[in-house]
Amino acid sequence: MSFPSIRPRRLRTTPAMRRLTTELRLHPNELVLPLFIREGLDEAVPLGSMPGVMQHSMDSLRRATADAVAAGVGGVMLFGVPEVRDAVGSQASDPDGILNRATRVLVDEFGSDIVVQTDLCLDEFTDHGHCGVLDEKGAVDNDATLERYVEMALSQARAGSAILGLSGMMDGQVAVVRQALDAEGFTDTAILAYSAKYASAFYGPFREAVDSQLQGDRRTYQLDPANRREGMREAILDEAEGADIVMVKPAMSYLDVLADVAAESTIPVWAYQVSGEYAMIEAAAANGWIDRRRAIEESVLGIKRAGADVVLTYWATELAGWLR
Numbered sequence: 230m231s232f233p234s235i236r237p238r239r240l241r242t243t244p245a246m247r248r249l250t251t252e253l254r255l256h257p258n259e260l261v262l263p264l265f266i267r268e269g270l271d272e273a274v275p276l277g278s279m280p281g282v283m284q285h286s287m288d289s290l291r292r293a294t295a296d297a298v299a300a301g302v303g304g305v306m307l308f309g310v311p312e313v314r315d316a317v318g319s320q321a322s323d324p325d326g327i328l329n330r331a332t333r334v335l336v337d338e339f340g341s342d343i344v345v346q347t348d349l350c351l352d353e354f355t356d357h358g359h360c361g362v363l364d365e366k367g368a369v370d371n372d373a374t375l376e377r378y379v380e381m382a383l384s385q386a387r388a389g390s391a392i393l394g395l396s397g398m399m400d401g402q403v404a405v406v407r408q409a410l411d412a413e414g415f416t417d418t419a420i421l422a423y424s425a426k427y428a429s430a431f432y433g434p435f436r437e438a439v440d441s442q443l444q445g446d447r448r449t450y451q452l453d454p455a456n457r458r459e460g461m462r463e464a465i466l467d468e469a470e471g472a473d474i475v476m477v478k479p480a481m482s483y484l485d486v487l488a489d490v491a492a493e494s495t496i497p498v499w500a501y502q503v504s505g506e507y508a509m510i511e512a513a514a515a516n517g518w519i520d521r522r523r524a525i526e527e528s529v530l531g532i533k534r535a536g537a538d539v540v541l542t543y544w545a546t547e548l549a550g551w552l553r
């Protein structure tokens with residue numbers, strides 16, 4: 230019988246030893262909290278498919294942001310749910326649209342404590358629920374949509390958003406938005422490009438969160454879940470077009486894409502742990518099937534381990550609280 234002389238277990242013997250030899254630690258600053266502001270609410274409305282997540286009123290939005298700041302969360306990502314929708318998503322670029330109004334409120338109050346970021350996409354604002362405007366045949370018109378993204382980008386920059394999250398997956402969106410921002414003097418407004426955004430079933434609960442009007446799917450603009458190489462291609466293009474940060478989304482089912490992009494990118498790589506990922510863990514935990522806190526920590530750790538510098542997660546504030 231020959232016993233091993235190489236024993237990896239040595240470094241696992243005590244909690245102190247494990248703390249000392251851990252390869253990765255989460256930190257509150259590298260978490261971003263997505264928040265939903267809904268027009269016309271007096272108080273927050275809980276989301277059935279995302280227990281613990283709300284459509285916020287302006288007041289509850291401010292309280293949620295204050296809590297995130299207190300927990301050390303690095304940023305918030307704002308999504309708007311307007312009362313009125315139309316074919317081109319007019320409210321998205323209206324300075325008095327709900328998203329722009331909420332941005333100004335948060336930037337005024339918390340802008341020096343946390344990075345206020347905004348989702349730049351039309352789907353919450355269109356009456357057909359697509360991320361762009363439609364042509365006469367009902368297809369999403371790439372170049373007509375770019376013109377709307379430029380208007381939306383300028384209104385968000387004027388409202389004070391520090392990072393614009395371009396999540397619409399139109400070709401050339403980063404280049405046109407960068408050019409328009411610079412031409413108007415917004416040279417310091419950063420662009421987060423949702424580079425590898427897949428047409429995913431895991432966005433299901435988000436559609437409730439924004440009262441999505443979508444019929445059909447987004448497969449003509451979001452990526453095919455089977456395509457690993459194409460995720461890399463999108464990230465390379467976005468970096469070349471001037472993105473400051475690239476994103477992979479969803480996170481847990483796309484850790485290979487995340488690892489690829491993290492290995493090649495010369496700019497920060499973020500990942501979005503989306504609504505369905507949140508809902509799965511919450512539902513299993515509510516049934517007593519998994520340990521909620523351990524599952525949350527392990528899921529975010531896995532996303533970081535695969536290469537994310539920052540993770541967008543609906544658990545950001547709670548998780549940050551545990552980490553302190």
Ligand code: PBG
Nearest residue numbers: 350352396431432435503504505
């Ligand atoms: C588009 C957008 C979506 C999400 C973030 N931005 C929805 C979609 O593409 O259908 C999903 C986020 C989540 O599921 O948590 N504006």
